[in-house]
Amino acid sequence: MSVSLKQIRYFVAAAETGRISQAAIDLNVSQSAVTAAIQQLEATVCARLLERTPNGVTVTMEGSRFLSQGRHILAAVAEAVRDTQMSAGPLFGTIRVGVTYTVSGYFLPRHQMRFKASFPGITIELFEAPRDVLERALVDGALDLAVMLVSNLRDNAMLTSETLLRSPRRLWLAPEHPLTRAERVHLADVATYPYVMLTVDEAKHTSMRYWNNASLEPKTVFRTSSVEAVRSMVAGGMGIAILSDLIYRPWSLEGQRIETRVIEDEVPSMDIGLAWRRDTKPSEAAMAFRDFMRFAVAGVGPARPPVSMDHRHQAEEAIEI
16 A cells, blocks of 8 residues: 555644644545545554544654654645746845744754755845844845744734744643643643743743733743753653644653643644735745745645746645645
């Protein structure tokens, strides 16, 4: 039995959303279709990729490895489709791209490598900085584009943005934590246990917004800008945390397991996207980068509506696999 692209796409959607039902909605198919595809995939690779729980599904260690490769496969297919539709010759130029910490560490590198392979004549100059610095640089013309957490974007008057990826936030906890046995987990439940607060990329301010909206406050025992520190402390049972799936890994550096649970209350996703100055006409190199990112991320996430392209590209709907 061979592995199909549909099976990979359905698995990636279920792994990223944490729920078969939500994956089915994003894919516009039935829940049974998603379940069957994943079961066929697991039978083919002879490994359990997802653990079924009352709150949804979590990725196993084998599933985590397959998820990384599955994303690469879907992105490569998206890139192949895009390349066959390009009608112009090679492009040349330099684009100045700003990135925030989370983007540079967990999102951009794999896309940047593929972009460089597809557009060897375009040089990308990367600048890592906090959100407010990137916004000022975009407004001042010091940057052409930024790949950042657009859910944190403030200057909507001067800047425009486009969301590429919505990464759900879930509860991280050690396997033996009492909340792993709860049928449903609410913020009120989380508030009763020691909490590890991530501060990088304005994570603290973002989290406190939804805590305040719920009229609750986490029992914070440690604040850190290090994702690995959060991972180690959560896996060691020192606290729990609510963080994005994008930065989730099922194991700490010490080899201890980390589990996730869906939060029943409204917790916003972490949205990664592109931002640029509203009244500036982008160069052909910048347009190529924007178009490339749209296609690349469409290959690893839920189906997206068609995007308009310039004269070098044809309009294409999100890849159906």
